[in-house]
Amino acid sequence: MFLKMLKRGKNMKPGAESNSASGLADWVAERAGGLERKRTSLAVGGEVWHRTFVVHGWPQAVSPEWLRPLVREPLPEGCSLRIAVHYRPARVDWNWATNMRVRRLERSVQSAAESGSPPSPDEVRALESIRILQEKTLYHGAAVFDVWCVVTVSAASPEALEVASSRLEKVCRNARIAVSRAPYEQTDAFMAGWVVGVPDGEFFKRHPGRLADEDSAAALYPFTYGTLDDGTGIYIGNRAADDGDGSFIFLDLERDPEGNKNFVVLGASGEGKSTFMKSLLTSLLLEEYQCFVFDVDGEYRFLCNQVGGLWVDHTLSSGRYVDPLRVPPPLGDPNEDAARLDGVLNAVMRTASLLAGGLSPAEANAADRALMRLWEKCGVRRDDQGTWARLNERRVHDWYAQLKALANEGAPGAGSLADKLWRFFEGAQSRMFAVPDDVDFGGSPLVVFHVAQTVNNELEEHTAAVKMSLALTSVWDAVRRNRIRGNRWSAVFCDEGQRLLLDPNASRFVNTLATTIRKWNGLLVLATNKPSVLWAHAEGGTEGGSGLWSNSAYKVLFWLEDADMMAVEKNAELPAPVLSTIRKLRRTHRFVLRVLDKGFDVLKLSLPAEELALYKTRGLAEER
Numbered sequence: 001m002f003l004k005m006l007k008r009g010k011n012m013k014p015g016a017e018s019n020s021a022s023g024l025a026d027w028v029a030e031r032a033g034g035l036e037r038k039r040t041s042l043a044v045g046g047e048v049w050h051r052t053f054v055v056h057g058w059p060q061a062v063s064p065e066w067l068r069p070l071v072r073e074p075l076p077e078g079c080s081l082r083i084a085v086h087y088r089p090a091r092v093d094w095n096w097a098t099n100m101r102v103r104r105l106e107r108s109v110q111s112a113a114e115s116g117s118p119p120s121p122d123e124v125r126a127l128e129s130i131r132i133l134q135e136k137t138l139y140h141g142a143a144v145f146d147v148w149c150v151v152t153v154s155a156a157s158p159e160a161l162e163v164a165s166s167r168l169e170k171v172c173r174n175a176r177i178a179v180s181r182a183p184y185e186q187t188d189a190f191m192a193g194w195v196v197g198v199p200d201g202e203f204f205k206r207h208p209g210r211l212a213d214e215d216s217a218a219a220l221y222p223f224t225y226g227t228l229d230d231g232t233g234i235y236i237g238n239r240a241a242d243d244g245d246g247s248f249i250f251l252d253l254e255r256d257p258e259g260n261k262n263f264v265v266l267g268a269s270g271e272g273k274s275t276f277m278k279s280l281l282t283s284l285l286l287e288e289y290q291c292f293v294f295d296v297d298g299e300y301r302f303l304c305n306q307v308g309g310l311w312v313d314h315t316l317s318s319g320r321y322v323d324p325l326r327v328p329p330p331l332g333d334p335n336e337d338a339a340r341l342d343g344v345l346n347a348v349m350r351t352a353s354l355l356a357g358g359l360s361p362a363e364a365n366a367a368d369r370a371l372m373r374l375w376e377k378c379g380v381r382r383d384d385q386g387t388w389a390r391l392n393e394r395r396v397h398d399w400y401a402q403l404k405a406l407a408n409e410g411a412p413g414a415g416s417l418a419d420k421l422w423r424f425f426e427g428a429q430s431r432m433f434a435v436p437d438d439v440d441f442g443g444s445p446l447v448v449f450h451v452a453q454t455v456n457n458e459l460e461e462h463t464a465a466v467k468m469s470l471a472l473t474s475v476w477d478a479v480r481r482n483r484i485r486g487n488r489w490s491a492v493f494c495d496e497g498q499r500l501l502l503d504p505n506a507s508r509f510v511n512t513l514a515t516t517i518r519k520w521n522g523l524l525v526l527a528t529n530k531p532s533v534l535w536a537h538a539e540g541g542t543e544g545g546s547g548l549w550s551n552s553a554y555k556v557l558f559w560l561e562d563a564d565m566m567a568v569e570k571n572a573e574l575p576a577p578v579l580s581t582i583r584k585l586r587r588t589h590r591f592v593l594r595v596l597d598k599g600f601d602v603l604k605l606s607l608p609a610e611e612l613a614l615y616k617t618r619g620l621a622e623e624r
């Protein structure tokens, strides 16, 4: 899979060999009269050529027997073979992710059986393997190991090395053992073939071992991960048109790394939008995306708890918020890092403007000046990034204090702005910004922001919009951080998108995400029951909705109420047969999937009962 290749590719740059291993190799080379590192071999002293193969695909059963064909194979004159096997204790976590995979696998095998077609042999085998492994580790307390194997061929000339290598590769193919010539990693691989020269853990991380139980003959646990999504992408539904064959459909989101992978999900209440979102969310979590959810109703709480996610309550009553003065830690990207202080300035100005309901030029200047005074007071200097973190000890209240001081000095604009903001910092509204949240998303697979919608209460509207805007900024930071620091993929989910899009600031943010998140290895998923928010020129249309509509490779269309369907008919440019299909989908939980440049299909999610139950939980009332 592309994602995994990316992760590995990152570590496999030419010359990126580890120091400990090359140190030993140099020691050997020095005594042997020189070492020449080639892409897939090592030449020692110009006399002996070595090539080390790493086993990455193992036969069905791992027992001492499996090596026999290798050692039996006669090699050309003067060539030798060395095989090294490493064992390390492994841990199998029977956590939610494993259980989810097993259930989906079961479901897939079971539905094949129901439809009368033979299930995929790979899936059946994977399922059996997991069950055996589960039985052994969970119920009988058996120990498991990760096993690695490397095979080194040595020859007296490069030509002989080629002949011996080809022969070995052929034997492995016949024995169903997959080996790699380990390009650019020959030193590490060579060391792994020595009892004393075990390379550092990084090498083993790059080349995951094969899980074996005490009998060395158990299941391919990591392999089961691949049966549902390796190479085929994520599960998106079963073909469900009247003439559909019920087959499972997968989407390979990373096949086109340049294109956008955004989703827009449309449908009337109760048709299955949230269920779709949560299923997609689960699939992306299984692919190790970091996911962010903006949850207006608190209906993701249960799922969040189940997957060990971070629940961030930024509703009005919680008093929690992200402080606009917060300076994110440096990323290692010069441009991004240099822009961090401007980020604070923007956040402060936006906060002031949202709270005050707009700023006059004099008020904007006063807000700016108050911030500069605060910088000065904290010793923050624009030209010295090392001083910026000092702002993290301050809160937006300190900025307000500077503003008031300016007002006392009679600075233009400061008095009127301080008056407008008084109620949020000193008046009854001040509890809204009671607890600054030090949002550190690093370790969480899932971060759910429980945010208040901007309601029709004028007072609350301001604070909700500010909290939302600050939360959005911190998510955008995290997405960029994921890309720059870890080459990690991110996904941002907005359920009940029509409510978010009502907030002009959030709408602008959705627009930015929709148009640029692909460059940051990310995707945006937004669901709404009000399709008109998606077309700026339609009544109730929004900027963010429009940006998403024209920048979403995947459209998911459930049945819609008549009035909403008319909006779709008018604006969505869908062919007539597709429109009439959508009209027939009511209460079937089926949806039309439109994939950019690929056409349409009618699908339905076929989810295990346990998974459906996990998604059903709604609202905070059901918190357990």
Ligand SMILES: Nc1ncnc2c1ncn2[C@@H]1O[C@H](COP(=O)(O)OP(=O)(O)OP(=O)(O)O)[C@@H](O)[C@H]1O
Pocket: 267, 268, 269, 270, 271, 272, 273, 274, 275, 276, 529, 589, 604, 605, 606, 607, 612, 616
């Ligand atoms: N594929 C499916 N198979 C079985 N049940 C489903 C499926 N999709 C949805 N449901 C059920 O339908 C009900 C409504 O689904 P869901 O909450 O996802 O709808 P929604 O479109 O998000 O509605 P709302 O707009 O009210 O939030 C839930 O009880 C859910 O379990």
Ligand SMILES: [Mg+2]
Pocket: 273, 274, 275, 495
């Ligand atoms: Mg819903």
